[in-house]
Amino acid sequence: xxxxxxxxxxxxxxxxxxxxxxxxxxxxxxxxxxxxxxxxxxxxxxxxxxxxxxxxxxxxxxxxxxxxxxxxxxxxxxxxxxxxxxxxxxxxxxxxxxxxxxxxxxxxxxxxxxxxxxxxxxxxxxxxxxxxxxxxxxxxxxxxxxxxxxxxxxxxxxxxxxxxxxxxxxxxxxxxxxxxxxxxxxxxxxxxxxxxxxxxxxxxxxxxxxxxxxxxxxxxxxxxxxxxxxxxxxxxxxxxxxxxxxxxxxxxxxxxxxxxxxxxxxxxxxxxxxxxxxxxxxxxxxxxxxxxxxxxxxxxxxxxxxxxxxxxxxxxxxxxxxxxxxxxxxxxxxxxxxxxxxxxxxxxxxxxxxxxxxxxxxxxxxxxxxxxxxxxxxxxxxxxxxxxxxxxxxxxxxxxxxxxxxxxxxxxxx
Amino acid sequence: xxxxxxxxxxxxxxxxxxxxxxxxxxxxxxxxxxxxxxxxxxxxxxxxxxxxxxxxxxxxxxxxxxxxxxxxxxxxxxxxxxxxxxxxxxxxxxxxxxxxxxxxxxxxxxxxxxxxxxxxxxxxxxxxxxxxxxxxxxxxxxxxxxxxxxxxxxxxxxxxxxxxxxxxxxxxxxxxxxxxxxxxxxxxxxxxxxxxxxxxxxxxxxxxxxxxxxxxxxxxxxxxxxxxxxxxxxxxxxxxxxxxxxxxxxxxxxxxxxxxxxxxxxxxxxxxxxxxxxxxxxxxxxxxxxxxxxxxxxxxxxxxxxxxxxxxxxxxxxxxxxxxxxxxxxxxxxxxxxxxxxxxxxxxxxxxxxxxxxxxxxxxxxxxxxxxxxxxxxxxxxxxxxxxxxxxxxxxxxxxxxxxxxxxxxxxxx
Numbered sequence: 001x002x003x004x005x006x007x008x009x010x011x012x013x014x015x016x017x018x019x020x021x022x023x024x025x026x027x028x029x030x031x032x033x034x035x036x037x038x039x040x041x042x043x044x045x046x047x048x049x050x051x052x053x054x055x056x057x058x059x060x061x062x063x064x065x066x067x068x069x070x071x072x073x074x075x076x077x078x079x080x081x082x083x084x085x086x087x088x089x090x091x092x093x094x095x096x097x098x099x100x101x102x103x104x105x106x107x108x109x110x111x112x113x114x115x116x117x118x119x120x121x122x123x124x125x126x127x128x129x130x131x132x133x134x135x136x137x138x139x140x141x142x143x144x145x146x147x148x149x150x151x152x153x154x155x156x157x158x159x160x161x162x163x164x165x166x167x168x169x170x171x172x173x174x175x176x177x178x179x180x181x182x183x184x185x186x187x188x189x190x191x192x193x194x195x196x197x198x199x200x201x202x203x204x205x206x207x208x209x210x211x212x213x214x215x216x217x218x219x220x221x222x223x224x225x226x227x228x229x230x231x232x233x234x235x236x237x238x239x240x241x242x243x244x245x246x247x248x249x250x251x252x253x254x255x256x257x258x259x260x261x262x263x264x265x266x267x268x269x270x271x272x273x274x275x276x277x278x279x280x281x282x283x284x285x286x287x288x289x290x291x292x293x294x295x296x297x298x299x300x301x302x303x304x305x306x307x308x309x310x311x312x313x314x315x316x317x318x319x320x321x322x323x324x325x326x327x328x329x330x331x332x333x334x335x336x337x338x339x340x341x342x343x344x345x346x347x348x349x350x351x352x353x354x355x356x357x358x359x360x361x362x363x364x365x366x367x368x369x370x371x372x373x374x375x376x377x378x379x380x381x382x383x384x385x386x387x388x389x390x391x392x393x394x395x396x397x398x399x400x401x402x403x404x405x406x407x408x409x410x411x412x413x414x
Numbered sequence: 415x416x417x418x419x420x421x422x423x424x425x426x427x428x429x430x431x432x433x434x435x436x437x438x439x440x441x442x443x444x445x446x447x448x449x450x451x452x453x454x455x456x457x458x459x460x461x462x463x464x465x466x467x468x469x470x471x472x473x474x475x476x477x478x479x480x481x482x483x484x485x486x487x488x489x490x491x492x493x494x495x496x497x498x499x500x501x502x503x504x505x506x507x508x509x510x511x512x513x514x515x516x517x518x519x520x521x522x523x524x525x526x527x528x529x530x531x532x533x534x535x536x537x538x539x540x541x542x543x544x545x546x547x548x549x550x551x552x553x554x555x556x557x558x559x560x561x562x563x564x565x566x567x568x569x570x571x572x573x574x575x576x577x578x579x580x581x582x583x584x585x586x587x588x589x590x591x592x593x594x595x596x597x598x599x600x601x602x603x604x605x606x607x608x609x610x611x612x613x614x615x616x617x618x619x620x621x622x623x624x625x626x627x628x629x630x631x632x633x634x635x636x637x638x639x640x641x642x643x644x645x646x647x648x649x650x651x652x653x654x655x656x657x658x659x660x661x662x663x664x665x666x667x668x669x670x671x672x673x674x675x676x677x678x679x680x681x682x683x684x685x686x687x688x689x690x691x692x693x694x695x696x697x698x699x700x701x702x703x704x705x706x707x708x709x710x711x712x713x714x715x716x717x718x719x720x721x722x723x724x725x726x727x728x729x730x731x732x733x734x735x736x737x738x739x740x741x742x743x744x745x746x747x748x749x750x751x752x753x754x755x756x757x758x759x760x761x762x763x764x765x766x767x768x769x770x771x772x773x774x775x776x777x778x779x780x781x782x783x784x785x786x787x788x789x790x791x792x793x794x795x796x797x798x799x800x801x802x803x804x805x806x807x808x809x810x811x812x813x814x815x816x817x818x819x820x821x822x823x824x825x826x827x828x
Contacts, residue, residue, distance in 0.1 A: 014440055019437070022426075035427075038456050282701050282704025293771070300720055301717065304718070305715045306715045
C-alpha cells in the first residue's frame with residue numbers, strides 16, 4: 001500500500017517554516033507497512049489543492065493532508081476539499097461543543113471564525129481533536145481513504161496516534177517493510193562505502209542499503225521488503241552483524257539511536273558521571289545530553305567558559321598556560337578537562353576549545369581549528385581537529401567528535 | 415516566475431531526515447521575486463524522478479532538484495536525469511581535478527565511486543562545488559532552466575549562493591514580492607489576532623498577513639505584491655508601525671530576527687555582559703546565544719548545574735534554600751542568578767530551574783513548572799511559568815521566556 005502526503009500552506013512555500021510533519025507521518029506509516037510514495041507541498045490555493053489531490057489519488061492508495069485548517073485558513077482548504085469530494089459542509093455538534101468548552105474555559109469571547117472550526121465535510125468521519133479546535137476528517141472517496149488533519153504538529157500527532165493509525169492497521173494491502181538502521185561514527189561516507197562494498201554488492205534484491213550522513217555520523221539503513229517479518233528481521237540482523245565485524249570501532253550501535261543516548265545508558269550501567277567544559281561549542285554538548293530524559297542520572301553539569309577569565313575562574317586553567325599556548329591549544333583543553341573533573345567531582349569530563357568562526361582565525365590557528373580533551377578515570381586524551389568555515393557546522397562537528405572521543409574512552413576504560 | 419523544488423531521497427520518504435533544504439531555497443527565491451509553486455519529494459527511483467520532472471515542467475518556469483547525488487547514490491539520479499533530458503554523461507576534467515585534489519590533501523585513496531562524481535550531464539553548465547565532491551548542474555531543456563544540486567545542506571547552500579542566485583537575478587519574469595516580517599514575544603497567536611483584528615481587516619487586497627508561531631514567539635509576515643518595490647516598502651512599513659503601536663512591549667523587533675541577536679546587539683551597545691545559570695534548559699540558552707557570531711563580545715559563559723551539588727558549588731546556592739524550597743523554586747533561581755552574576759562578574763545573569771519531564775513531576779510541582787530569574791544592575795526579577803508535558807517544548811519555551819525576561823529588564827534598566 002502506497003500513501004501520499006500533501007502539506008498545505010503558503011508558509012511552507014515561502015520557506016518561513018520547515019515541514020516536519022511529513023517526516024513524522026512517514027515514520028509512523030512505515031512502521032505499519034505503508035510506504036510513502038511522494039510528499040507534495042502546495043499553497044493555500046483552491047486550484048493547487050484540488051490538482052494535488054487529483055494527482056495524488058492517481059499515484060497512491062491513501063492520501064494524507066495536513067495544514068490549511070485553523071481559524072484564519074479554514075475557508076480555502078475546506079471549500080477546496082468539498083469541491084474535490086463534491087460534497088457540502090455540515091456543522092458537527094460534538095466538535096462545536098468542544099470548541100465552545102475551550103473558549104468557555106479560557107473566558108474568551110467566541111467568534112464566528114471559531115464556530116466555523118466545527119464545520120466538517122459532509123460524509124466524513126470526524127477525527128476528534130482533543131488538543132485543539134480544528135478536527136481531523138476521514139473521508140472515503142471512490143473507495144480510497146483520505147485523511148485530513150490540522151498542521152499544528154502536536155495536534156496532528158495526537159490525531160494520527162489516537163484516530164488514524166488505529167484505523168490504518170485494519171486497512172488491506174499493507175506491504176511489510178523491515179528497517180534496520182545502525183549508527184557509525186568517526187568515518188566518512190565514501191570510506192564506509194568502500195569498506196563494505198562487497199557486503200553491499202551481495203545484498204539480495206529485496207534488501208536495500210542507504211547511507212544517511214550527518215556531521216560526525218553516518219547511519220546505515222537496511223530496508224527489507226517481504227511478507228515474513230521474522231525472516232526479514234533475521235536477514236537484516238545477519239547483515240548488520242557482518243557490517244559490525246567489518247567496521248570495528250566505527251560501528252557504534254546496532255540500532256537507530258544517538259551517541260548521547262548510548263553514552264547516557266553506558267554511564268548509568270557503569271555508575272559513572274559526566275561534566276563538560278565548553279568554549280566554542282557554547283553549551284551545545286550539554287544541551288544534546290540534557291535533551292534526553294533521564295540524563296540527570298549521569299550528567300552533573302557544564303561550565304561554558306567563553307572568556308579566558310571564566311576558564312581560569314571556573315575551571316582553574318592557569319594564566320601561564322593561556323599566555324603561552326593560547327585558549328585554543330592542547331595544554332588548555334587538558335587543563336579544562338581536569339578542571340571540570342575536579343570541580344564537578346565527576347569520573348569523566350569533556351573539554352572543547354576552538355575557533356568556530358566566522359571571525360577570530362589566524363594563519364596559525366584558522367577558523368575550524370578545535371582542540372578536544374576527554375578526562376577519564378585513568379587518563380586524559382586530547383586531539384586536534386580541523387573542521388571548515390561554517391560556524392554552525394563547526395559547532396555540530398566538534399560536539400559529535402567530543403562525544404565520540406568520550407565513547408571511545410568509556411569503552412577503553414570500561 | 416514560478417519555481418518547483420524536487421527533493422530526491424528515500425530517507426525523506428521514510429521520515430529519517432527532515433527536508434530543510436526546500437524552506438531555505440524557497441526563502442532565497444522569494445527574496446528575488448521567484449515564487450515557489452510546489453515542493454515535491456520523491457524516492458530514489460528512476461521512474462518517480464522522471465515523472466516528477468515531467469509534472470514540474472508543466473507547472474513551473476524553473477525546476478530545482480536537490481538530493482540524490484553523492485558517491486553512493488549518483489547512479490540512479492544522474493541516469494534518470496540523463497534519460498529525462500535525453501542526453502549522456504561526460505566526465506568533467508575540472509571537477510575531476512577538484513575531487514582528486516580533495517583526496518590528495520586528505521591522503522586517502524581515490525575510488526571509482528569518487529571519480530564518478532565528476533560525471534555530469536552532457537550539455538549542462540557545471541555549477542562548481544568547492545565544498546564537496548558532487549558538482550551542481552545547470553541545464554536548459556526546451557527553453558526551461560533546471561538546477562540540479564547535491565542534498566547536503568551546506569554544499570547546496572554554497573552552490574545556490576555562489577552559482578545559482580547570481581544567474582537567476584538575470585532571468586526574466588520575476589514578480590516583485592515584498593516581505594516585511596516583525597517579531598513578537600510573550601503573547602499567543604489568537605490573542606495577537608484579536609488585538610490587531612481591525613488592522614488585518616483593513617489591509618488592501620495586494621497585502622497579506624500571516625501568523626508564524628513558534629514556542630514563545632509569533633512572527634507576523636506582511637507580503638505585498640506589486641511592481642513598485644519602494645511603494646510596497648512604504649506601505650508595509652506603515653502597517654508594521656501601526657501593529658507596533660498596538661502591541662506595545664510584545665512587539666520585539668520591526669524585522670525578522672531573533673531575540674538572542676537583539677540581546678547581543680543591545681548589550682554590546684550598552685557595554686554590558688551576560689552569563690546564564692541553567693538547570694532544566696541544560697545549556698540551551700547558552701547554545702542559542704553562542705550560535706551567533708560575535709556573541710563572545712557580551713557572553714562570559716554559563717554554569718549548567720544539573721544537580722543540587724553543582725548548584726551549591728558553582729553558584730553558591732545555599733543548602734538551606736534547597737532543603738526548604740527545593741531546586742525548582744523562586745528562592746533557588748534568585749540565588750542562582752545572583753550567584754552567576756557574582757562568579758562570572760557580569761552585569762546580567764539568567765537563571766532557570768524547572769521540571770522538563772517526562773519524569774520528576776509531583777502534584778505540587780508538576781512537569782512543565784519552570785522558575786526563571788534575571789538579575790540586572792538594579793534588581794532581580796523572578797517569574798513562575800507552567801508549560802506542558804513535552805520535554806523538548808518545555809526546554810524551548812523556558813529558553814524563550816528567559817530571553818524575553820532579560821530583554822524586558824534590559825529595556826527597563828537601559
